[in-house]
Amino acid sequence: MANLSARRTATEGFEALGDPTRRAIFEKLAASPAAVGELAQGLPVSRPAVSQHLRVLEEAGLVSKTAEGTRRIYRIDPRGIGAMRAWLDDHWRAAMTAFARFAESELAKTELEREIEREKGEEK
Amino acid sequence: MTIAPVVVSVRVGAPPDRAFALFSRDMGRWWPHGMTIGAKPHAEIVVEPRSGGRWFERDEEGTETSWGKVLAWEPPGRLLLGWQLNSSFAYDPDFLTEVELTFVPDGAGGSTVTLEHRNLERFGADAEKVAASISQGWPRIIGRFEEFAGVPSAA
Numbered sequence: 001m002a003n004l005s006a007r008r009t010a011t012e013g014f015e016a017l018g019d020p021t022r023r024a025i026f027e028k029l030a031a032s033p034a035a036v037g038e039l040a041q042g043l044p045v046s047r048p049a050v051s052q053h054l055r056v057l058e059e060a061g062l063v064s065k066t067a068e069g070t071r072r073i074y075r076i077d078p079r080g081i082g083a084m085r086a087w088l089d090d091h092w093r094a095a096m097t098a099f100a101r102f103a104e105s106e107l108a109k110t111e112l113e114r115e116i117e118r119e120k121g122e123e124k
Numbered sequence: 125m126t127i128a129p130v131v132v133s134v135r136v137g138a139p140p141d142r143a144f145a146l147f148s149r150d151m152g153r154w155w156p157h158g159m160t161i162g163a164k165p166h167a168e169i170v171v172e173p174r175s176g177g178r179w180f181e182r183d184e185e186g187t188e189t190s191w192g193k194v195l196a197w198e199p200p201g202r203l204l205l206g207w208q209l210n211s212s213f214a215y216d217p218d219f220l221t222e223v224e225l226t227f228v229p230d231g232a233g234g235s236t237v238t239l240e241h242r243n244l245e246r247f248g249a250d251a252e253k254v255a256a257s258i259s260q261g262w263p264r265i266i267g268r269f270e271e272f273a274g275v276p277s278a279a
Contacts, residue, residue, distance in 0.1 A: 088130050088241060088244070089130045091159065092130050092132045092239055092241060093132050094156055094159070095155060095156060095159065095239075096132045096133075096134045096237070096239055097134065098154050098155065098156045099134065099136075099146075099147060099154045099237070100134040100135070100136050100237075101154070102146065102150070102153060102154030103136040103137070103138050103142075103143060103146050103147075103154075104136065104137055106138070106146055106150075107136075107137045107138050107142075
């Protein structure tokens with residue numbers, strides 16, 4: 001079920017960037033890779049809070065980390081951004097499949113059934 | 125720089141004019157539930173039947189949430205929609221990607237309906253706008269995004 005997980009990742013990506021602090025962290029990392037301490041400087045949040053936000057970004061596939069000596073360096077993970085396209089791909093496939101199914105069911109209906117539905121719709 | 129568009133084709137038994145109507149007029153009836161952005165489930169999805177019309181969802185209480193607009197209303201063959209949901213799924217009137225639908229007779233009384241969602245690189249530009257204060261870094265990232273997105277998905 002690769003598609004399902006791609007959708008989850010992309011959705012998480014969208015949600016993860018909805019938070020202003022996380023967006024600020026993401027933007028800083030977009031400019032250059034950095035360690036937690038460097039990220040915390042210039043942000044109005046504590047170091048543990050930055051770590052927490054990084055964890056969310058990491059889980060969303062937007063950020064990855066590598067160890068350099070004792071430091072952990074965070075950077076943007078382009079796979080998370082690519083997941084947005086994968087999500088759209090998946091999204092439209094699901095939508096168009098639903099449309100085709102609907103069109104077929106409508107085609108199978110008699111004119112009388114359609115009329116009844118139209119009347120119901122107008123009453124609403 | 126462009127990113128490969130999303131293209132999905134389906135065959136339906138209805139001829140183009142009817143398929144066009146079912147797609148646009150009845151969008152709220154076939155659109156998968158939960159795949160909307162309003163706070164409450166959609167009762168209706170409205171594609172106003174004219175170029176320049178609005179494209180939005182409406183919940184049971186009448187609250188409307190915009191998705192975009194109609195760029196070209198050309199039944200029975202073509203419908204061009206402007207998808208104005210940015211990379212955070214928020215409606216942004218300054219953001220626009222195109223979703224084009226074509227309805228082509230299949231020679232057997234039905235039609236082939238093809239959807240193309242293009243200008244996806246603008247999501248990158250949108251992300252770039254989000255990162256307004258950053259001038260370096262993004263071109264590289266977007267380049268890598270293109271690399272990634274350019275690879276056809278393993279369907």
